Each structure stands twice: as C-alpha cells, then as structure tokens.
Amino acid sequence: MPLVCVCSPKGGVGKTTMAANLAWALARSGSKVLAIDFDVQNALRLHFGVPLSDGRGFVARSAENPDWSQAVLTTGGNVFVLPYGDVTEEERVRFEDHLTQDAHFLPRGLSTLLNYPGLVIVADFPPGPNPALKAVAELADLHLVVMLADTASVSLLPHIENNRMIGKALNNKAGHYFVLNQSDTRRNISRDVTAFMQQRLDDKLLGVVHRDESVAEANASQQSIFDFSPVSAAAFDIELIARRVASLLDIQVGNGELHGSLRSR
Numbered sequence: 001m002p003l004v005c006v007c008s009p010k011g012g013v014g015k016t017t018m019a020a021n022l023a024w025a026l027a028r029s030g031s032k033v034l035a036i037d038f039d040v041q042n043a044l045r046l047h048f049g050v051p052l053s054d055g056r057g058f059v060a061r062s063a064e065n066p067d068w069s070q071a072v073l074t075t076g077g078n079v080f081v082l083p084y085g086d087v088t089e090e091e092r093v094r095f096e097d098h099l100t101q102d103a104h105f106l107p108r109g110l111s112t113l114l115n116y117p118g119l120v121i122v123a124d125f126p127p128g129p130n131p132a133l134k135a136v137a138e139l140a141d142l143h144l145v146v147m148l149a150d151t152a153s154v155s156l157l158p159h160i161e162n163n164r165m166i167g168k169a170l171n172n173k174a175g176h177y178f179v180l181n182q183s184d185t186r187r188n189i190s191r192d193v194t195a196f197m198q199q200r201l202d203d204k205l206l207g208v209v210h211r212d213e214s215v216a217e218a219n220a221s222q223q224s225i226f227d228f229s230p231v232s233a234a235a236f237d238i239e240l241i242a243r244r245v246a247s248l249l250d251i252q253v254g255n256g257e258l259h260g261s262l263r264s265r
C-alpha cells in the first residue's frame with residue numbers, strides 16, 4: 001500500500017500535474033495505482049479523463065459513508081481515481097472538521113484502499129498547511145514537495161525545514177524529497193535557482209522537470225504526458241522521478257534492469 005503525498009507550501013507549482021503523471025508513470029511500469037484528490041479544486045480527476053460535468057467524489061458524504069473506496073472511479077487500465085467531488089462550502093468545512101477532530105476518520109475512510117494488496121496510492125493536496133495533509137501524513141510512506149525554479153520557492157524552503165506544513169517533520173518513513181518544476185534553461189533566473197536548489201537540497205532533490213509546453217497541452221487534452229508527448233523533456237523528467245519514487249518505496253517495476261540500477265543510486 002505505499003502512499004505518496006504530493007504537496008507544496010506554494011500554489012500553482014504543478015502538484016496536481018505531478019501527482020497525475022506520477023500515477024500514470026507508476027501504472028505504466030506495472031503497478032495498480034490510485035490517485036486521491038484532497039484539494040477542493042477537484043482538478044485531479046481532469047487528468048484522468050473524468051468529464052468536467054462529473055461532480056462525483058468522496059468528500060460530500062465522507063462521514064455517512066465510512067468506506068470511501070465506493071467513490072473510486074476507473075479510468076481504464078491500472079489507474080483509478082478518487083475525486084474530491086463537487087462540494088458545498090458547508091461540506092468542505094464539515095470534512096475538515098472531521099479530519100481535525102477524529103483521528104479515526106481518515107484511516108477508516110481509506111481502510112479498504114490501504115489494505116488493497118499492491119495498490120500504490122498517490123495523494124494530491126491543496127497548497128500550504130491544510131488539515132488533509134496533516135491527517136494523511138500519519139499514513140504516508142513518502143512526501144514529494146513540488147517547488148518552482150523561482151525565487152519565491154527559494155524563500156519558502158524554510159517552511160519545509162521549520163516544519164511549518166504539519167507542525168512536525170513531513171515524513172518519518174522514506175522521508176520527504178523535493179521536485180523542482182518548470183526549470184527553464186533559457187532564463188537566467190531559472191538556471192540560477194535550479195543550480196542553487198541542486199546544491200542546497202542535494203540528495204533530497206529527487207528530480208528537476210523542465211518547463212515544457214507539452215505539459216500544459218497534455219493537461220488541456222486530459223492525457224498523461226506519456227500519451228500526449230512521449231518523447232518530450234517533461235515525459236523523460238517525470239519518468240525518472242517515478243523510477244526514483246519506485247526505488248525509494250521498493251515498488252517492483254516492470255523493467256527489472258532499470259529498477260536494479262536505480263536501487264543502487
């Protein structure tokens with residue numbers, strides 16, 4: 001049941017894009033993968049071909065339905081998605097109150113899914129500290145923190161280092177790692193920040209994803225980057241990150257040779 005959280009102190013950095021394409025990449029290498037959306041924006045589902053008009057999700061009736069696996073949607077193949085759903089403000093507040101006040105609420109809701117043999121779970125979160133990130137952290141095996149190759153992201157690094165996301169270290173199992181997104185070699189500031197982050201984060205930087213228009217285009221066409229533009233820079237970057245995630249979590253991937261070489265990383 002490895003559970004990966006994709007989070008960030010910052011909004012609009014590519015968390016949802018990363019969560020979705022990580023799910024696709026892990027599924028391509030043979031895992032059964034579930035992508036869960038904990039963001040009221042309810043955008044993760046759009047990366048899996050769920051229509052905009054489909055407002056189904058697990059949050060609205062999360063207290064009445066103790067088993068949230070009932071709300072899982074199939075996307076074809078090995079990928080499943082549990083959308084947040086279209087909810088009222090009242091329903092969102094109620095969900096967050098349950099998350100904050102009842103330690104059993106989340107483990108109970110996810111219990112069937114967490115116990116599904118071999119299922120890899122990738123969870124997407126709203127930016128900054130939030131009740132879902134805090135509650136899920138107790139169950140998570142790995143956190144990926146997405147940052148941009150810009151100065152605002154550099155200024156937010158202390159938020160991670162000083163435990164401002166959940167009031168303590170993000171992850172005590174495999175740990176937390178960073179992904180630097182939208183690195184643009186044509187822009188000086190982006191190059192400088194990328195070099196700075198590489199030096200500062202060292203092994204904690206799991207990968208750098210190039211700024212690549214095909215990412216936005218793939219999103220717009222509701223396809224993974226691997227289907228939309230398999231030879232793009234971003235597809236290559238995200239595939240590498242997915243292999244490193246698989247290695248950290250000891251997920252068996254289809255291509256044993258590559259898996260073996262990354263394990264010794």
Ligand SMILES: Nc1ncnc2c1ncn2[C@@H]1O[C@H](COP(=O)(O)OP(=O)(O)O)[C@@H](O)[C@H]1O
Pocket residue numbers: 010011012013014015016017018181182183209210211212213215216217219234
């Ligand atoms: N590597 C990239 N290159 C170009 N555009 C990107 C890249 N990653 C994300 N984007 C675009 O950035 C925007 C924000 O991405 P999103 O995943 O919604 O961020 P978040 O979930 O952090 O708010 C989207 O329009 C997305 O298409």
Ligand SMILES: [Mg+2]
Pocket residue numbers: 015016017039041043125
């Ligand atoms: Mg998002």
